[in-house]
Amino acid sequence: MPRIPTAAAGPPASLADVTASDGALRRFLHGLPGVDPVGLEARAAALGTRSIKTTAKAYALDLAVSMIDLTTLEGADTPGKVRSLCAKARTPDPTDRTTPQVAAVCVYPDLAATAAGALAGSGVRVASVATAFPSGRAALEVKLADTRAALAAGADEIDMVIDRGAFLAGRYLEVYEQIRAVREAAGTARLKVIFETGELSTYDNIRRASWLGMLAGADFIKTSTGKVGVNATPANTLVLLEAVRDYRAATGVQVGVKPAGGIRTAKDAVKFLVLVNETAGDDWLDNRWFRFGASSLLNDLLMQRQKLRTGRYSGPDYVTVD
Incomplete structure (x- = not known):
């Protein structure tokens, strides 16, 4: 599979001045339009009520399957568990070979080589978390070593996490420079920048983090690690979608979005796809530009596909347990 071009390691020329100094970056980020929390949440809720007809639902289910970064990020992960997950990623439903493959399998760096071996030749990508996941609190040298180890082991994509402490303390240029350094270390691998939106306190901060990540060269901006109490929600994902839409309008550069953590049902996944279509547009309805971080x-999704195909709801015993 040909590699997808990565974002530039830095802002487009039209926005180069905003990262020239800490003060310039602060003025730019705090000059972004404020988010109306009530309006945002009302819009997210309203879009979640859209009904999807049978034909469109079948398309949406397949699209959602193809957008999954099938993830295991537990301290008890083993090579056997990762190989099992990779087999499921390659053939999600052995009883129906029309089922799409997932987009990627996401693991810790020490298991990236196992995933790369199990997925060789399949077209399913290997994603690896890095940069002191999930806290993001480590020296830059450690974060870069973590990234390089994942790439050396066969990762195609890097999911990095920002230092929320630095961001919340207003050290925006420090966060920007760390993302840029990881972007450069990642080379041709796609870079997903995780904000941990549940810890950023306000929608305004989520919007600022989104622009900060994109200015630094993120290929994707991602809501969360899945390791805190509040992960992906329709409202915080809507902020990210508005940001990538506005960033492309301003720069011509398209950036992907990845909500992660807490999205467990096909009904929820379809709601997120409606958000994508109605906010960013159908250019993002592709796994090059939208992913679900999920297990x-x-x-x-497989049970709902079986229901549409057979007219019967098979239940969880008919799919493999991850």
Whole structure:
């Protein structure tokens, strides 16, 4: 599979001045339009009520399957568990070979080589978390070593996490420079920048983090690690979608979005796809530009596909347990 071009390691020329100094970056980020929390949440809720007809639902289910970064990020992960997950990624439903493959399998760096071996020749990508995931609190040299180790082991994509402490303290240029350094270390691998939106306190901060990540060269901006109490929600994902839409309008550069954590049902996944279509547009309805970070979501999507195909709801015993 040909590599997808990565974002530039830095802002487009039209926005180069905003990262020239800490003060310039602060003025730019704090000059972004404020988010109306009530309006944002009302819009996210309203879009979640859209009904999807049978033909469109079948398309949406397949699209959602193809957008999954099938993920295991537990301290107890083993090579056997990762190989099992990779087999499911390659053939999600052995009883129906029309089922799409997932987009990627996401693992810790020490298991990236296992995933790369199990996925060789399949077209399913290997994503690896890095940069002191999930806290993001480590020296830059450690974060870069973490990234390089994942790439050396066979990762095609890097999911890095920002230092929320630095961001919340207003050290925006420090966060920007760390993302840029990881972007450069990642080379041709796609870079997903995780904000941990549940810890950023306000929608305004989520919007600022989104622009900061894109200015620094993120290929994707990602809501969360899945390791905190509040992960992906329709409202915080809507902020990211508005940001990538506005960034492309301003620069011509398209950036992807990845909500992660807490998306467990096909019904929820379809709601997120409606958000994408109605906010960013159908250019983002492709796994090059939208992903779900999930583990259990795939099982519910497979059960819903079986229901559409056979007219019967098979139940969880008919899909593999991750």
